[in-house]
Amino acid sequence: MASLARIRVAVPRRVSLQPFARTIQTAADTTQLHQDASHSEPFTVKLHEDSFRGYRTETPSLDVEVTKENLLKWYRSMTVIRRTEQAADALYKQKLIRGFCHLAIGQEAVSVGLDSATTFDDNIISSYRTHPFVILRGGDIKSLIGELLGRVCGVSKGKGGSMHVFTEAFQGGHGIVGAQVPLGAGLAFAQKYHGKKHATFAMYGDGASNQGQVFESFNMAKLWNLPCIFVCENNKYGMGTSAERSSSNTEYYTRGDLIPGIQVNGMDIIAVHQATKFAKDWVNSDKGPLLVEFVTYRYGGHSMSDPGTTYRTREEIQRIRSTQDPIRGLQRYISEWGLASEEDLKAIDKEAKAEVDAAVEEAKASPFPDEKELWTDIYSAGFEPPAMRGRDREEVFRF
Amino acid sequence: MQSLHHVSKAAIRASTSKRWISTSAVRYAVSKLAMPAMSPTMTEGGIASWKKKEGESFIAGDVLLEIETDKATIDVEAQDDGVLGKILAPDGTKNVPVGKTIALLAEEGDDISNLEVPADEPASSSNPSQPTPEHQAKPAPFAPSDSEYPTSARGEGTHPPESHVPHHSRPLFPSVIRLIQEHGISQGDVNKIKGTGVRGMLTKGDVLTHLGLASGPSGTYRETPPPDLKTNAKKSVKEAAPLDGITVRRLIVGNMLEASTRARAAATPVQSIDFDSIIADYLPPSKPAPPTPTPEAFTKPKSATFLDGLL
Numbered sequence: 001m002a003s004l005a006r007i008r009v010a011v012p013r014r015v016s017l018q019p020f021a022r023t024i025q026t027a028a029d030t031t032q033l034h035q036d037a038s039h040s041e042p043f044t045v046k047l048h049e050d051s052f053r054g055y056r057t058e059t060p061s062l063d064v065e066v067t068k069e070n071l072l073k074w075y076r077s078m079t080v081i082r083r084t085e086q087a088a089d090a091l092y093k094q095k096l097i098r099g100f101c102h103l104a105i106g107q108e109a110v111s112v113g114l115d116s117a118t119t120f121d122d123n124i125i126s127s128y129r130t131h132p133f134v135i136l137r138g139g140d141i142k143s144l145i146g147e148l149l150g151r152v153c154g155v156s157k158g159k160g161g162s163m164h165v166f167t168e169a170f171q172g173g174h175g176i177v178g179a180q181v182p183l184g185a186g187l188a189f190a191q192k193y194h195g196k197k198h199a200t201f202a203m204y205g206d207g208a209s210n211q212g213q214v215f216e217s218f219n220m221a222k223l224w225n226l227p228c229i230f231v232c233e234n235n236k237y238g239m240g241t242s243a244e245r246s247s248s249n250t251e252y253y254t255r256g257d258l259i260p261g262i263q264v265n266g267m268d269i270i271a272v273h274q275a276t277k278f279a280k281d282w283v284n285s286d287k288g289p290l291l292v293e294f295v296t297y298r299y300g301g302h303s304m305s306d307p308g309t310t311y312r313t314r315e316e317i318q319r320i321r322s323t324q325d326p327i328r329g330l331q332r333y334i335s336e337w338g339l340a341s342e343e344d345l346k347a348i349d350k351e352a353k354a355e356v357d358a359a360v361e362e363a364k365a366s367p368f369p370d371e372k373e374l375w376t377d378i379y380s381a382g383f384e385p386p387a388m389r390g391r392d393r394e395e396v397f398r399f
Numbered sequence: 400m401q402s403l404h405h406v407s408k409a410a411i412r413a414s415t416s417k418r419w420i421s422t423s424a425v426r427y428a429v430s431k432l433a434m435p436a437m438s439p440t441m442t443e444g445g446i447a448s449w450k451k452k453e454g455e456s457f458i459a460g461d462v463l464l465e466i467e468t469d470k471a472t473i474d475v476e477a478q479d480d481g482v483l484g485k486i487l488a489p490d491g492t493k494n495v496p497v498g499k500t501i502a503l504l505a506e507e508g509d510d511i512s513n514l515e516v517p518a519d520e521p522a523s524s525s526n527p528s529q530p531t532p533e534h535q536a537k538p539a540p541f542a543p544s545d546s547e548y549p550t551s552a553r554g555e556g557t558h559p560p561e562s563h564v565p566h567h568s569r570p571l572f573p574s575v576i577r578l579i580q581e582h583g584i585s586q587g588d589v590n591k592i593k594g595t596g597v598r599g600m601l602t603k604g605d606v607l608t609h610l611g612l613a614s615g616p617s618g619t620y621r622e623t624p625p626p627d628l629k630t631n632a633k634k635s636v637k638e639a640a641p642l643d644g645i646t647v648r649r650l651i652v653g654n655m656l657e658a659s660t661r662a663r664a665a666a667t668p669v670q671s672i673d674f675d676s677i678i679a680d681y682l683p684p685s686k687p688a689p690p691t692p693t694p695e696a697f698t699k700p701k702s703a704t705f706l707d708g709l710l
Contacts, residue, residue, distance in 0.1 A: 067534065087477045093435030094498055300462060305438065315461070354419050 025050040025169055026295050028109070028133035028267040028329025034063070037337040042067045047335075051271040054290075055253050064270050068339045074116060074269055076348050077107040078327045081132045083356040084141050088131065088148055091360070092304045099173075102129045102164045106299040109326035110233055111136060113272025114201060117280060120169035121186045121196070125180045126203035128163040129233075129298075138169035141359035142366075146178035151366035158369045159377070178204055178211030180385045183229065185217040188289075199283045203231040207208060209237020209252050218289070222259050229282035230256065231268070232293040239302040240251035240311040253293035266294030267324045270333075297324065375399070429484060432502040436493050437466060437473045444468045445493040446501065449486055456482045458508060463502075481506050488619045565589045569600040 030048035037043050042065045052059035085103045092101050104111065111132035114124065124133060134144040139155050147154025148162055155165050165173040171187065174180040174282030184202020191198050204214060209232055221228045233250040236243050243250045264275040275292055282290045297320050301308030308317070334340050375388070375397045384399035419649045434444065447465035451457055463476040463483065481504045488501040497502060565571060565586060579589060584606070592609045593618045596602040607613035 089478060090433075094433060095436045095439065099438060285515070314460075318458075318460050322458070341560070359571075 014117075022050060022053065024263050024265055024295055026265050026267050026324055027298070028265075028269075028324050031064075031268060031270050031330040031333060033337050037339055038067065039068050039339065041154060045052070045270060045337075047250070047268070047274065048265070050366050051265045051268060051274065053253070053263040055256075055261040055263075056250075056258075057262065057290075059262055060274050064274045066270060066273075071334055072348070073332065073341060074112050074273075075327070075330050075345065076134065077112045077115075079349055079352040080141065080270070081108045081112065081135060082110070083326060083352050083360075084135065084144065084254065085131060087145065087360050089300070089304070091145070091149065094261035094388045096148075097162075097304075099161055100128070100255035101148065101304040102131075102302065103300045103304070104129045104132055104298065106321070106325070107233065107266070108132060109269040109272050109330075110266050110294045110296050113269045114231070114276050116174060116269075116273050118199070118283055121167075121198045122280070123171055123191070123200040124169070125171040125184045125186070125187060125196070125200070126173070127177065127205060127208065128173070128175055128181055130165060131162070133170045134165045134167060138167040139170075140164075141262065141356055142363050145220045145360050146363040146366050149363055149366075150368060151363060152369050153275070153363060153366040154372075157373060157377070159373065178214050180204065180216045181208070181211070181214045183224060184230070185221050185228050188221065188226040189224065190222070191224055197284050198279050199227050199229055200231045201231050201279075203233060205238060205382050206232060206234040206236065206243045206250075206252060207241070207246065209255060210247060215255075218256050218259055218291075221289035222256075225286065225288040227286075228289045229279045229283060230259070230291045231290060232291065233297045234293050234295050237298070237302070237311065240306070242311065251293075253291050254262060256289070256291040259289050259291050261293065263290035263293045263295060265331065266296030267326045269326055269330055278292065430504050431500040432463070432504050434488075434499050434501050435475055436497040437468055437475075438470065441468050441493050441497060446488050446490055446495060447472050448473075448490050451483045453483055453486055456480070465584070474539055477504075567594075569594060569596075569598060570597075571601060572603065574603045575601050575606055578603060578610075581678050582610055584609070624704045627662075 024321060025048055027048070028050075029053075032046045032048075034044045034046055043062050044065050047062040049298060050060065051062065077173065085105045088097060088101060089103060089105075091097045107129070115133070115136040117319055118124070120213065124137065124186055126133060131144055131148075134147075135141055142153055143155045145154075145209050146152070147156055147158060147160060147165055150158040150161065152158050154160070155167060160166075162172070163173065163175040171183070172180070176182070178333060181202050181204050184200050188200035188202070191200060202217070204211075208214065214230075217228075218247055220226070221230070232255075234243065234252055240382065251263070253263040255261075262275060265271045272294060275294075279290050279292050282315070299308070299317055300306075334345060335342055374390070378388070379385075387396050387398045389396055402477050415505070423582060437444070445467040447467040450462045451464070451466045456478050457463065458480045459477055462475050463477050464475050465472050466475055484503040484505040486502050488495055488499075492501075561622075563580070565584070567589060571579075578584075588599075592601055594601045595605055599605060604613055604616035604618055607618075608616050626687070
């Protein structure tokens with residue numbers, strides 16, 4: 001596998017089918033300021049012209065209105081998320097977290113940007129690289145780390161683990177690859193049925209994009225004009241298989257056939273924010289479903305048991321980390337536009353680290369669930385069978 | 400390193416202590432690098448080689464060191480930017496348990512010349528080991544439970560009080576369990592009942608015998624086969640006829656014939672029993688059956704009764 005990576009590095013990455021076609025750029029710090037950034041009022045910035053590509057639709061406008069408050073809030077969120085994922089990495093290596101653990105280090109801009117343009121009335125459903133969403137959508141660091149550690153303070157009472165996290169505003173957290181896409185279409189159907197002017201974001205990755213049920217969902221969403229936004233988080237590797245080796249068509253935003261799509265630079269949080277707003281407006285004006293592809297990158301392996309360097313080179317990871325890191329990009333925006341000084345941002349860093357450390361300690365102090373919790377949350381109250389078998393034949397629980 | 404410490408301490412201490420007092424805003428952040436478990440089953444490993452030297456700075460994603468596990472040599476990457484402060488486990492250290500501090504990391508710009516080795520905390524992996532034995536002890540009672548039927552201690556607690564679940568060193572038949580529960584046989588009595596089943600299992604007959612409802616563990620079952628219907632029919636016919644000369648001669652000839660056929664049967668090995676011979680026992684005696692080579696057991700009682708009548 002490592003030898004293949006070395007061969008592939010020599011071959012230039014094929015990004016587009018036609019020569020001289022515009023390709024998306026994925027740097028995180030190419031947004032330009034229009035005029036002086038105001039500290040109190042919204043100001044306009046201009047995204048790089050290659051931040052979007054469209055399929056059967058016009059791309060979103062490159063002029064985005066942002067506020068200093070929002071930018072600093074996003075910076076704090078992304079830093080907290082990065083620290084939390086790193087803490088989860090360290091806890092896994094100390095064998096306090098067991099089982100599966102899929103970290104989203106490098107993909108913070110997608111989750112924070114998505115959350116920034118949505119409300120808690122919108123549905124977001126995703127796969128299993130979803131730790132950031134727990135923190136953003138109503139949970140907190142303690143409940144996320146507690147769930148990974150298997151403690152009672154976790155979002156699923158410690159009984160679910162990394163791939164089973166849900167909050168009131170986040171619909172999970174699903175283990176089967178691509179299974180959440182039909183669920184997302186169903187959630188959109190429910191919203192349309194109830195006449196709600198909200199959106200559903202059904203997220204999946206480039207590895208799941210070739211699953212059959214994804215296309216079935218596309219068909220139903222387009223047929224019944226559902227307010228469903230299909231979000232493909234293209235981090236270029238499906239486990240250990242690069243997108244070029246897995247998909248005949250790597251332009252995932254064109255895979256919707258009649259469903260229009262946009263490809264977005266997933267490393268620039270302002271582009272993600274703009275694309276999400278565009279998508280929400282799209283479905284709220286009854287234009288039907290939309291496909292949004294965020295081109296992003298993950299620094300870690302697929303999960304904690306994958307070192308991440310057998311199918312790509314460490315140089316590639318380090319290059320993207322140093323040139324296209326979303327947090328560093330936002331940091332550059334904030335300091336270049338004079339919104340905050342380096343020391344202020346460092347202070348936010350340290351605050352975030354302290355917050356995460358404190359939450360991790362609190363979560364570690366929480367107890368494991370009691371053994372009687374093995375039998376709760378299986379059936380609705382009143383619908384339990386008379387008895388249920390446990391882990392082996394001798395263990396029988398009578399409700 | 401030690402000598403450098405001594406030389407520089409005097410010179411630097413004044414300035415560094417001033418620094419520490421004045422720059423209280425900058426956190427003096429030294430973090431411990433613990434031995435990571437590169438796989439979920441790893442308990443200890445060796446340090447193969449350090450890729451960074453003390454004082455060298457690194458960025459997130461750089462390889463700090465290589466760890467040797469029993470399976471492979473794996474790179475350990477840094478999570479954050481920083482400076483390698485002090486290496487506590489040099490190259491070649493073997494059998495480092497997971498969780499032990501192997502280095503101290505500092506942030507850029509922090510003074511690292513006075514790094515003190517903190518008292519080594521017990522490995523954090525020992526913390527969950529306390530709750531886990533508790534949880535392992537709880538399922539243990541389920542495992543060595545002798546009964547293979549769903550008679551767990553928990554189940555017993557939620558049962559209605561009148562039916563107690565019996566235990567036995569061998570598996571219990573459902574019929575046996577039902578009998579025990581219906582008649583309320585206590586556990587002590589259950590242990591006293593002798594099991595005559597396979598490998599000492601309790602049978603229904605054992606329990607019934609204990610209750611006095613049966614004469615023995617096998618009841619009215621007899622090892623001997625049932626009396627042959629054919630022989631009974633012949634017996635009644637022959638006893639009815641008077642014993643005159645003709646009858647006696649007939650008897651003698653019949654006896655001799657039977658003896659010879661018996662001898663012939665003994666000489667030849669008994670072939671597979673055919674269907675007719677088996678069901679003939681159950682059919683009514685419509686025609687006089689020819690003397691077929693019958694098994695030894697059936698002829699024995701016949702000859703005994705004939706002789707009784709003759710002598």
